[in-house]
Amino acid sequence: MNLEQLCRTINENWDKIPDKKRALRYLRYQFELLAWKRQKLKLGAIVFEVKETRLDGILVFEDIEIRYIRQDTTTEDERKLENVLERLGWKWDVKNVIAMAVVIFNAVCLAYATIKLQYQHFLPSIAFRDERCDYALRYSFEVTFNPKLIGSLDFANRFNFWMADVFTDFCINFNVIF
Numbered sequence: 001m002n003l004e005q006l007c008r009t010i011n012e013n014w015d016k017i018p019d020k021k022r023a024l025r026y027l028r029y030q031f032e033l034l035a036w037k038r039q040k041l042k043l044g045a046i047v048f049e050v051k052e053t054r055l056d057g058i059l060v061f062e063d064i065e066i067r068y069i070r071q072d073t074t075t076e077d078e079r080k081l082e083n084v085l086e087r088l089g090w091k092w093d094v095k096n097v098i099a100m101a102v103v104i105f106n107a108v109c110l111a112y113a114t115i116k117l118q119y120q121h122f123l124p125s126i127a128f129r130d131e132r133c134d135y136a137l138r139y140s141f142e143v144t145f146n147p148k149l150i151g152s153l154d155f156a157n158r159f160n161f162w163m164a165d166v167f168t169d170f171c172i173n174f175n176v177i178f
Helices: 003-012 020-041 074-079 081-088 094-122 131-144 154-173
Strands: 046-055 058-068
Touching: 003 020, 131 154
Parallel strands: none
Antiparallel strands: 046 058
16 A cells, blocks of 8 residues: 555544544554565675585585575575474484485385376387287397308307397387387
């Protein structure tokens, strides 16, 4: 609400206002609200805070953070990881680290399962391959490496069949062709 218009309205209708104390309280509230908004808009001075990361008393890392003095940073401070961990009562002991590892493991398993279900739901032709395709693939490699075409040596025959098996297994396991 416009503060000048409110003051003018209260001044012009002073005699008609039944609860003058309440009107003055509302005017004071609007004035304080306007002053707070103006104060919040001013950035003010800049302060640099040096954050030190220590491990067993040894300085590992220093980080410089910019903070504005006159700006309300309570929500930003609440969101910082350090403050969240402090509110949770986090300590770097075995019990908390194991609990964090269990939570992260469960989150990764849930994400993997969700992604796999979405993959199977939206891409069924890729996710579910027909078994007959595997036999067709093996037959095509055996025909390609046919010992009658390449040579009649016993070692070459075994090598050709082995190559057909290796290529077939590779293509089936890594889903190369289909």
